Amino acid sequence: MIYWIREIAGWGFVVAALYVMRIGLNLALLESPKIVEASVVIFASLGLLRAGILLIRISTVARICQLDRQEEKQT
């Protein structure tokens, strides 16, 4: 169960990162673009993306490890 919570939290982070990235792009694509502000926002979104991907990866490998152990026990 905890793996699924992690996975959902990870995907939530990824979605949030994409949303923040969109905000950053909107700042950069204004009529008078705010490049410095946009770069700061995009940098923050990359941090969020990295955290989300880490959570998803950890939950996936943890599930694989658990399945592997169950198979070992059965054999």
Add this chain to the structure above:
Amino acid sequence: MSEPSKFVPASTLLERSQGSSQFDSLLVMAVIGCTTGFLLLLAPDMNLPLKICLAAVILLTLKYWGSVSVFLAVQVDLFFREPRRSETFQGFTGVLTVCLIVGLLMFINRNREILHRAASLSVSLTFQRFINVFRGEIIFDSGKAVREISQMMTGALRGTAVLAGCVFVSRMLLNTLPDRRSFNDSLQTWMLDQSSVPQFSMLLVAIVAAWLVCNEISWRQLTGEQAKLYLRSVFLIIHHADLRQLVRRRLKLRRKAARELSNLKSPHGILNQKNYAGEKL
């Protein structure tokens, strides 16, 4: 009579063993005094009781965070002063202020080990030590003290040289860089002139999204062994960064040794080249 030298063994394998220093208490007092004085100078408009509370909180966190907490306090102070364009950070006084701030941060970081040791003692013992310093009841080993003074002087000289160099180089770099307004203006004109920039940024986002999907699909194909290896490596990165550093160093050495061995065994290797040269002669 000189006091026998104390030797504190390391509590774990990864910690350095700590010999006693003649000036521990004085250095702890110096660090606390300098930091308190400096923190009280920050935020001139703030009420004194609040300022003392904040200084106390920062001092209490010195054990865990070193100079990071002081650095954050400086950043917050700069942030609140920014709209008024304070003259503290301009001209010669600005250079002096920056030197003082960086010097204080270096001082705290240099004496962090002593702070750790002081923080791990009980409060009454630490207080007793301070009182002993004031009463002159500490027995000094004069030879050791002289050696330590020379080490401290060398360290201070090295620190001053590094500090002066850093401030000089950073001032040079900052003078060559454009200020924020002109930088923003030039970026805006460049972006408005180049119509391909927005398209390229959208393409970049699409590539990131595609990479994300492909990566996740490939990630789910891992074998059990690979998954275990990844979990172990992540655990090591998060919880034992120092151990990871040791492992990496050993792996690097092993790789280097293996490369040298293969170089010796290969037909074009050094050993064979030498033999070939010997045969030729």
